[in-house]
Amino acid sequence: MAGTEGKAGTVVFSPHIHNRSSIEKIMWNVVIALVPAALSAYHFFGIKSIIIIGTSLLTGIVTELLMCLFARRPVTILDGSAVITSLLFSYMMPTTCPLFIVVSGCFFAIAIVKWAFGGLGCNFMNPAIGGYIFVTAAWKNFSTCGDDPLSVFKSGGWNAVTSAHFENYLNLFIGNIPGTVGEISKLAILAGLAYLVLMRVLLPVIPLVFLGTAAVFLWIFGGIPAGGAFFTGNPLFQLLSGGIALCACFMAVDYVTSPLTINGKIIFAVCLGILTSVIRLWSDFTEGAFYSVAFMNIFVPLIDRFTRTRIFGYGRLR
């Protein structure tokens, strides 16, 4: 019975009941929330996208198994975290991506970013994002998409967007555009987020603040790089193109790599929004959301340290 295991065995053991929530329930709920994006990828890209997703899944699961054996831990494939990482990683890859990049990125994500730190819950960076920044640094031309609306906008401005017929917001929203495997359909991503919120897996604080901040920032400064004035950006186009929706709804909200308290989450998300806009507008990279999450993940323990809640009964002594 519950009680006499470990050091805690020497004290009275309580409570004796549990609400029977588990890591598996949370993780597989996230996997379910990721399924619509895969379906949309199949609908718009056909079998190519499924090959990439499948390769990533296989690599992820095999790597997880190997790392469990290497670290002499119980095999944790069934807890679903490796599946989530592989799915998210494959969603960030373009359909033209060679498979060896998918394999090596997914291996890096799970073996180095997650397991070198001790497995689930110990990593400081989201594994999928870690894999993404690795492959974009290693094989930039193969692992980023050249013809999605955001790249077209960045290289040619709004005229290029209209000439490529990307100005239809409905198409952008549904996903009838070129892009990476999972990020194209914002509808599918939002459906997944809605499912997670309904199942009480998470509070939508980070996605809303992240997208809101990015929208405001991109509206104010969006016209500057092209030589325009302030307040001439097009936040709707910016939010509907690129991977910001995927990033905000699935990467930034990762339990392990986001702050604990609500205040911390808000600070985190505001920084994410600003960094994403800065990288999108001025950097060499087209999509800043993933890089900004990678950068802010480093500061999460610091944010946690500075947003501790005031303990009940502290601070009002006498």
Next chain:
Amino acid sequence: MDLLKITSASFAAIFINNFVFSRFLGFCPFFTVSKKPYFAVIPGLAVTVLMTLTCAVLYPLNHYVLAPMILEKYLQTAVFVFLAYLITQAAQFAMKRIMPYSSGEIFSYFPLLSSNCAVLGAAFIIINENYNIIQGLVFSFSSGIGLTLALLMMSSVKERIDSPHIPAAFKDLPISLISAALMALSMYGFTGIFK
């Protein structure tokens, strides 16, 4: 316009050409930093002040003493190293006088001497790149801020990599190096912003 250039140069020195993540300087403080952010920021700022000070001393020395006498080829390294050593020793002494209680705790595992390669590296980079004195000062100051940022990042991450869950093979230095790799990769996203 000049101000804009200076600002962008200093931001580039902080984010893109970060001393730790792209120049491999300042390793010793970076890998020995503690988890308390206070203990990362104070030494970082001390190094910043030290770097600016060293630059302010060494730059005129190089330009007005060594260069006219055509000695820079022969004496530059020796003079720079020795002066930087003296300045760091003096700074350490001064710090112990200014804050006798906390500095003992901070600098016991973090001797300012260990930041010597960052201090000297800044001076050599300034000479190598033919910066003028203003550029040199801005560069060394912002590089110091970049080093402080790196220390802050490492102290933040220390909270996770000090945990007992890290596999035995990766404990301590390997995991710190891998974390540094991930940090460097994430800083890579800023390329192109400050040219």
Next chain:
Amino acid sequence: MKVKTKTFGIGGIVIDKWKFTASSPLIKTHVPIQVRLPMCQDSGKPARTLVAPGEHVEEGQIIGEAPDNDSAHIHTSVSGKVISVERGSGFGKTETDIVTVATGGTIKNWYGRKYDTDDLAPEQMISEIRQAGIVEMDGGLDCWPAQTNLSLKEGKKADILIVDTVESVPYISAGHRILLEKTAEVIEGIRLVMKITGAGEAIIAIDEDKADVAGIISFGLIGLKEMRVEILKSRYPQGCERELIYALLKKELPAGKVPRDLGIVVENTATILAIYEALVFKKPLIERYITYTGDKIEKRGNYKVKIGTPVRLLAEEFGMPGTFGAVIAGDPLTGMEITDMNTPVMKGTSGIVFLPKYMNYKVLDRPCIRCSRCLSSCPMRLNPAVLADISREENFSESFSLGLSQCTECGCCSYICPSSIPITALIRYGKKVLLQKGRNYNGRN
């Protein structure tokens, strides 16, 4: 009529109540054939044993003398012969004497004569309460003796008496039944406690689940201006004194303080009834109401049992399910698991609960995924996962700023943790080690 319900701030959990026995009336049990009486049933020091094997004892006789003012006397609950005095540990406490008495002899009628309490001074009443060995019978194992809770500093008076009838924990319903069936006695008891402490006001805090009680109490309070009823939201841990005070008065109890430092006295229903009986009938604490409950128990209900009755005898009398996960003394969230069925009912035992197998807590101790559920369920606004970590590593350098000693061990974090980390048990261990190292709540030696 819509009553505005009050509750505490952040944290807490909503939990299924499983109050199967809320409608079963209080029943007096048979006198057991033997009782086992541990000499330490409260948070104070163990009592000194006064009897030897073979001696005859009368019901209500003091057999264990409290060494100081912060401990409680132990009385024998039956007349009979002392069989043995043995050393025994367990019950989550240090090793103490356990006196076993075999029943045989007269059964006293305590309710024969009513004593007059009007001309008793508060000090006299407190000494009578001490003589009766009354403790706070709120279900916790470390229950304070009542006289400690009631005696304020010299010359000081309490402002408010809070009567805790909340019972926010699952299963337990004895307090509810006491309030329902012994309303007059409880109100008289409240009057007495107010007289002892000098409180000018009494607030009876009632859970919104117990609407029937609220009506009856309000009816009983007609004409008593100094007492009023407050309805509280049904949330765990509403019964903890810190949360209760915050919910009712919006006052935070500072760290390291007890309610009586703020002029507040918190008493629960069972204790008030015991104080009433001790003062009016001069009856020591030898019986208490417990809830005997669990799945598939025919005779589950609220019973008046002699203190010291082994659980084995209760199980023989009321039956027990064929398979069960655990037997809990007290409530399932803060109580103690019984591994030895000879464990007696003690002064602090509020119930005996047979948990079904599927509900039993399993320690999986998976890695923490930082879901922050424990953080948002903690009523003390702590970070339980981090506290569990530092307790596990015995690294207490930051224990003060993280508030390790502020944990009330309510069990919300363990209940809600998806990784099934035994957070509460780890924190309890950490507090114990910290205490052994001689640190107090503010981290100084």
Next chain:
Amino acid sequence: MKHFVLGLAPVLAVSTLTINGIGMGLIFALTLLLSSGLIFLIRDHLPEIIRNSISVIIIAAVVTLIQLATVHYAPDLCASLGIYLPIIAVNCYIYYSAGVYPGAEAPLKTFKACLYIVIISVFAGLFREIAGKGTITMMIAGAGFTYDLGKSILKDISLSPAVVFAMPAGGFLIAGLVLAFIQHIKNISRRNKTWIC
């Protein structure tokens, strides 16, 4: 061990080309050998108050000599090593083995460390160039060769090199992984002796 690894920073910084790695390793090892040998000889005869200062000056002098020699014999190598050549003078492992940092190393250990430094530099340079650029460069003072693996072996360059290994992040990564491997072996064999000693 910690000082040794941290002292490898200049090797990590320049080892994006094979020849740079080899050159840096040799220069580093030579400096270490000369300076710690000289300091070991005279150290005990110096009064304590100027001991460290003299040690620093000796190290700087040795580095200057080696720098002048490099400029003379291989100016292109000196140019590609850049600031990392003079920076060796404040390398923490050299300070450590010279006794400027507490806990000086025995001279025999310094020999071993030199050997390790050369091996590590060669392999770091080779691996990082092959993985990051797909070439092997052995050009020194205008002589030597550059061997393109992609063109000569694979013909069809479908497996493009991972640029990340030529970047600083790749240096960190390789160092971390190699170190982890060494620690793993150390844990398995459970030797009490430290790795380099």
